[in-house]
Amino acid sequence: MLRFGTYEQSYPRNMQVLACLRGAGVAVVEHHEPVWEELRHKFSAGPATLARIGAAQLRLLRRPRPQFDLVLVPYPGHLDVSAARRVAGTRPLVFDPLVSLVDTFVADRGRFRAGSFAARLLETIDRRALRSADLVIADTEAHARYFTELGGLPADRVAVCRVGAEERLFRPSWAPVEPFTALFVGKLMPLHGVETILEAARLAPDLGLRIVGSGQLERALVRRPPNVEWIPWLPYEELPAALRCAGCALGIFGTSDKARRVVPNKAYQALACGVPLVSADTPAARELLVDGESALLVPAGDPRALADALMRLAGDPALGRRLGEGGLAVFRAHASEAVLGRRWRALLEPLL
Numbered sequence: 001m002l003r004f005g006t007y008e009q010s011y012p013r014n015m016q017v018l019a020c021l022r023g024a025g026v027a028v029v030e031h032h033e034p035v036w037e038e039l040r041h042k043f044s045a046g047p048a049t050l051a052r053i054g055a056a057q058l059r060l061l062r063r064p065r066p067q068f069d070l071v072l073v074p075y076p077g078h079l080d081v082s083a084a085r086r087v088a089g090t091r092p093l094v095f096d097p098l099v100s101l102v103d104t105f106v107a108d109r110g111r112f113r114a115g116s117f118a119a120r121l122l123e124t125i126d127r128r129a130l131r132s133a134d135l136v137i138a139d140t141e142a143h144a145r146y147f148t149e150l151g152g153l154p155a156d157r158v159a160v161c162r163v164g165a166e167e168r169l170f171r172p173s174w175a176p177v178e179p180f181t182a183l184f185v186g187k188l189m190p191l192h193g194v195e196t197i198l199e200a201a202r203l204a205p206d207l208g209l210r211i212v213g214s215g216q217l218e219r220a221l222v223r224r225p226p227n228v229e230w231i232p233w234l235p236y237e238e239l240p241a242a243l244r245c246a247g248c249a250l251g252i253f254g255t256s257d258k259a260r261r262v263v264p265n266k267a268y269q270a271l272a273c274g275v276p277l278v279s280a281d282t283p284a285a286r287e288l289l290v291d292g293e294s295a296l297l298v299p300a301g302d303p304r305a306l307a308d309a310l311m312r313l314a315g316d317p318a319l320g321r322r323l324g325e326g327g328l329a330v331f332r333a334h335a336s337e338a339v340l341g342r343r344w345r346a347l348l349e350p351l352l
Contacts, residue, residue, distance in 0.1 A: 001028045001348070002068035004087055005080030006056045008036040010236070012265040013098055013139075014074045016164050016337070017344070024341030026348070029066050031087075033059055036076060050079070057083040069352055070094065073133070081129040092351035095133035099258070100126045100150060108191050108258040109216060127151055134351060139163050140284040142261040161343050162288070163268050164335040169237060170272040173244045174324050180314040181208035182278070183246035185239060185266050188215035192264075193253025193280070199303035201225045204311055212242065243273045248296075248313050248320065251279025255301040263288055271331035276323035278309050288334060294326035 001021065007014055009032065021028050033056035035049065061083060071088040073080050075098040085093055102122040105111045112118040130136055130151030136158045138144035144158045151157075188194050194217045201209045202225045211221065214232045221230045234242060243249060249270035252259055260282040267285075270277045271294075279285055281297035291297040296313065298305040313320050333339070 001026055002031050002065065002071050002087070003028055003074060004031045004060065004071050004084045005073050005077045006033050006035040006053050007074035007077050007080070009034070010037060011075060012166065012236075012269075013096070013163055016166050016340075017074065017096065019166055019168070020164065020337050020341040020344055023337050024345045026345065028072075029068060031060060031063070031065055033057070053079050061086065070348060072096065075099070078125050078129045081132045085132050092134045092348075093132065094135045094137065094348065094351070095129060096137040097126075097129065097147070098139060099262075100146070102126055102150075103146070103258050108254070108256045109189055123150075133157070135159060135347065137161050137347070140261060140263055141287050142282075142284045146261055159347050161340060161347065162335045163263065163265055164337060164340045165265070165268040165272040165331070167272065167337050169240050170243075170269045171240070172272075172274040172328055173240065174274040174276075175244055176247050176320070177245045179208055180247035181210050181245075182248050182250055182310050183210050183212070183242060183275075184250040185212045185234075185242070185269075186252075186264065188213055188217040188221070190217065190256060191252055191254045191259050191262070193255070193259070193301060194220050196253040196301050196303050196306060197250060198224055198228065200306035200310065201228045203303055203307035207307075207310055207314055208247075210242075210246070212239075239269065240273060243270060243275050246275060248276045248278055248310070248323075251277055251285070251295075253280045253298075253300055253302075253306060259300060260284060268331065268335055271327040271335070274324040274328040276313060276320045277327055278306065278313070288330060289327070293323075294330045295323060 035052050035056050070092045071084050072094045073084045074096050078101055081095055106114055106119045136147055138147050138158055138160050141160055144160050148158045186192050205227055208227055210229045212231045212234045251267045252264055261284050263284050277295040280300035285297055289295040296309045298309050
């Protein structure tokens, strides 16, 4: 397999997929030019980034390539698919978009107005990228339905392979310390529902909350409640240790359509570590999790419900242990590297 494009090598989804493929015996060669690694916030990408992507693609097209049977375009590769199609020729092309550009920049982050030229352009890029692939990989069934509709694709051109977590780092290790502290890790964007998390902290002033991350909505943390600690950045390799000592991990609580379709990296990482997870009750979450058994699921955008869930966990250590064990069992059954490696092979082999 040839992994092609300007994808972000260090993005958790991309690292995890590579580990799954190689663990399943798939030989993977990278044909990569870095672009996204140097952008702190992807939503700030502009014309200069587009020019860099174009130049990187030209270098990739001119560079000698090894033998390969199939091309994989990882996230964020929407702009790479056209060049990858030229490289693939008649060989299969698989696209792992993770998200839609129009869904992310218009509907979720609100950077462009719906119906604007920019919004229509992003939708066109999405649609062309999806249609150029022989197989599109979605992370949830909800996302698969969305990609199928957005691209106007037959159902058999879109398949689901979940996100998972890198098991070299995220392993069962939960050992919470006192006092109880809920941990949120992630980019501060609308999808995650930062305002809901902060309001829940105000409603539960005796509970500690640690937020690790930065991004579009970090301004909301300037006047955060006194029981909220903010750490703008933590090395990726240190995240397991932060999870290990947390009372629970927080998923996402946004109310957008996109938030209803995704189960984020952080949720799988918590499950892999056996840490009890609290997240929004969405169609995507329900594909994987059962409220009260493998996670606590609360209504999206509801700070009162989130505060009540956190206070319930803080006051019932046995519940936390049951949820952690249930979440770990779900991870092992549906999202471990061994399970996902077999899933990737099952999806790729019929294309060859």
